[in-house]
Amino acid sequence: QNGAASWYGSGHRTANGERFNPNGMTAAHRSLPFGTRVRVENKQTGRSVVVRINDRGPFVRGRIIDLSRGSARALGMGGTSYVSLHVID
Amino acid sequence: QNGAASWYGSGHRTANGERFNPNGMTAAHRSLPFGTRVRVENKQTGRSVVVRINDRGPFVRGRIIDLSRGSARALGMGGTSYVSLHVID
16 A cells, blocks of 8 residues: 555544554554554655554545654654755845 | 754744744744744755744754744645555565
């Protein structure tokens, strides 16, 4: 299955009743059974990580998985970017 | 000024006393006066955005600006990534 992954860092309980741990290696998927382990490969960075499905989502068209912040970090998603700053007079 | 930009999406009040709006085009800088408008260019995406400094930070070595979530989105930072999924038996 190929498609877009998003990530989330807040929440209280996951759909399977666990306390949400933003730093855990977990993810939300619409249909895979809870407890399924999935290898997620980031096509942009080439990194991959194994996550455990413990939540339901993403409920946004065109996205196939919603990763915890920890999973997303391990994949090199959403980190820092190199920028230049110019003060405007 | 060139360097790494990070972003943040939560908080209550900014250092200048405003209510933090994650969707606003604002940023935290260590020394520029509050109210300064800065053009931030993302060297990776080529996109740029003008932000208003209303907070102090980032307090992490090697980072020069901490953008609101809205500013980061406008620069193409931290969105979705294209992934492939493989269920592990």
